Amino acid sequence: MAAVTNVTTDQFALLALKEHIKHDPSNLLANNWSTTxxxxxxxxxxxxxxxxxxxxxxxxxxxxxxxxxPQLGNLSFLAVLAIRNNSFFGSLPEELSHLRGLKYFDFRFNNFHIEIPSWFVSLPRLQHLLLKHNSFVGKIPETIGYLSLLQELDLSDNQLSGTIPSSIFNISSLEILDFSGNQLSGSFPSIAFNMPSLFVIDLSDNGLSGGLPSNIFNYLPSLKFLFLSGNMLDGEIPSTLSKCNRWNLYPYR
Known part of the structure; x- marks a missing residue:
């Protein structure tokens, strides 16, 4: 039998977060988050x-x-979770995978010096996954490619290594992909499925090598911005570039 939750459950979860705050310079939560x-x-x-x-x-x-x-995972109606531009650190508890209705996850500009957890795949409604500038390490989880509603994926300015999972290019709803400023290596992944909404790809300042797949632009009809500078790519730009939205396309930065 599932546990019954109500607004008191939400209150306890937020008070647990308040207890985990080590520094609150303006005492906003200390004074405002009150049981009164x-x-x-x-x-x-x-x-x-x-x-x-x-x-x-x-x-x-x-x-x-x-x-x-971990108590934040009890906020069962949560759709938006944003803690951008703070100094949170430590782990991302697996209990957050219980937030099945979550659509917007913004943890940009914090201090999570850990691997990106694989449990994000348990958030089927996720549309925005924003983890920029956190010192995340390790590889990009292949399972992120199973988030079928994802529109924006920003993992830029971390310390991620390894290759780019090919599964990422199976997300037909994806609009913005930003992996810039990491330590990614290997070749640019081949794209074999149509990505009708993708208009920004930023892979600049990594260690990618080789050439671009000859058919890459066959599946990117809406592409407007492609940033690849700061890599070790070589070869020619595929002629299929002309199939993109050429009037607004800026292929290199």
């Missing part, structure tokens, strides 16, 4: 109109330092 008021009135919290459950948590740009508690 509804969680729906707390800074950075938004609730659904009908059920009054927490649907969004956005505590970006607050200068916070702390870790992410």
């Amino acid at each position: 008021s509804s969680v729906c009135s707390w800074i950075g919290v938004a609730c659904g109109v009908r059920n009054r459950r927490v649907t969004a948590l956005n505590i970006s740009y607050l200068g916070l330092t702390g870790t992410i508690p």
Whole structure:
């Protein structure tokens, strides 16, 4: 039998996060996140109109330092989770994989010096996965390519290594792909499926080598921006480039 959850469950989850904050320079959470008021009135919290459950948590740009508690995985109605431009560190608890309704995950500009966890594949509704500038290490999980609704994938400015998973280019909904500023190696992946929405590919400042696949642009009809500078690529630009949206295309930076 599944555990019954309600707004009290959400309150406990957010109070657990408050307890994991080591530094709150403006005392915003310390003073505002209080049991004397509804969680729906707390800074950075938004609730659904009908059920009054927490649907969004956005505590970006607050200068916070702390870790992410596993209790956040109990926010079962959460669609938006954003902690951009803080100093969070430590692990990303596997309990976050319980957030099955999550659409927007923004942890950019924090200090997660860890491997990107494989449990993101458990978030079937995820549309934006934004992990820029965190010192993430290791390889890009192949399972990210199974997020069939993903629109924006930003893993730039980390310390990721290894090759680019070919599964990434199976996501037909993808619009923006940014892996720039890492230590990725190997060749540019071949593309064998149509990607009608992809208009930005940024793989600059890595260690990619070899040439571009001759058929790469057959499957990218909406491509406008292709950034490949700072690699070790060679060979000719495929003639199929003309099949892209040429009036707005900037092939190299």
